[in-house]
Amino acid sequence: MKYGYVRCNCYIQGKTVAPANEEFISVTEKKIDWVVPEQEKYKDIKKYYLLGSEFADWRLLACEHLDMYMANIFIGTNEKIKAFKITLEKLGGKNNYPVLVEQLTLENSNKLDVRLAQGLLKEVEILQRNTTEEEKYMLLQKGSVDILASFQPDTPFIILNAIHAKEHLCLGDQGFFINKHFEKRDAKLQMVVLSKTKEMFKSRHFIQETLPQNQYKFTDLSNGNSFETKEKLISKNNVPTTIEFEVIKKKTVVNEEYKETLSALKTLAKASIETGNSIFME
Numbered sequence: 523m524k525y526g527y528v529r530c531n532c533y534i535q536g537k538t539v540a541p542a543n544e545e546f547i548s549v550t551e552k553k554i555d556w557v558v559p560e561q562e563k564y565k566d567i568k569k570y571y572l573l574g575s576e577f578a579d580w581r582l583l584a585c586e587h588l589d590m591y592m593a594n595i596f597i598g599t600n601e602k603i604k605a606f607k608i609t610l611e612k613l614g615g616k617n618n619y620p621v622l623v624e625q626l627t628l629e630n631s632n633k634l635d636v637r638l639a640q641g642l643l644k645e646v647e648i649l650q651r652n653t654t655e656e657e658k659y660m661l662l663q664k665g666s667v668d669i670l671a672s673f674q675p676d677t678p679f680i681i682l683n684a685i686h687a688k689e690h691l692c693l694g695d696q697g698f699f700i701n702k703h704f705e706k707r708d709a710k711l712q713m714v715v716l717s718k719t720k721e722m723f724k725s726r727h728f729i730q731e732t733l734p735q736n737q738y739k740f741t742d743l744s745n746g747n748s749f750e751t752k753e754k755l756i757s758k759n760n761v762p763t764t765i766e767f768e769v770i771k772k773k774t775v776v777n778e779e780y781k782e783t784l785s786a787l788k789t790l791a792k793a794s795i796e797t798g799n800s801i802f803m804e
């Protein structure tokens with residue numbers, strides 16, 4: 523999940539009601555915060571928590587912007603952003619979309635400098651008019667609209683899960699599949715003498731069953747082939763469940779497919795230009 527936000531300027535422009543204990547307020551480009559020195563904090567810990575919650579209440583409604591953010595908005599799930607980045611590469615990558623390609627990352631947190639906001643706005647507006655068609659394979663839980671993963675042809679398959687590193691759950695243009703990695707070490711030579719990957723399961727319509735001892739069984743619903751592994755697509759707290767999945771092929775259009783993400787990025791770019799503050803993403 524990725525969110526973006528831009529701080530408003532109401533506090534530094536004196537447009538808010540003055541808070542109690544103003545001496546502890548800290549202003550950074552990222553946010554208006556409350557910082558109490560350690561020694562002050564432990565003098566009276568109860569009072570510290572009380573003042574902290576008073577500060578949070580004040581910041582929430584002290585100006586017309588909730589929590590003093592001119593913009594505070596959901597950009598997209600990690601899956602959506604990964605797919606968006608692949609699309610950007612197909613549309614010319616860094617040459618055409620330098621700000622998006624370099625600044626929209628999957629890192630936990632990053633800052634998009636205010637000096638790049640105008641460029642971001644321009645790139646987003648171009649994409650909002652882009653009607654290029656794309657073909658995608660999408661993995662969904664049957665009956666749900668939430669896409670677990672999407673895959674675009676002509677790109678390498680994606681690994682969805684591989685905790686133990688020996689079995690990989692993947693999505694590619696053949697559908698969902700499980701690869702197992704075999705390795706054989708020679709004790710005398712002290713080296714790997716055999717290393718190969720074999721496809722153990724492949725399906726476009728299948729179920730995942732929870733078995734005892736954290737095992738999961740995948741069964742293809744068209745031919746009955748199955749495979750047991752410790753890997754899983756979705757876990758429901760080890761409650762025995764049978765979940766049905768399907769891989770569907772869908773035609774999408776760039777400006778429709780990324781509508782929400784583009785709209786969120788536009789809001790952030792405009793807020794950044796208006797306030798002169800950078801965009802922070804987490």
Ligand SMILES: [Zn+2]
Pocket residue numbers: 530531532533585586587590591
């Ligand atoms: Zn404000």
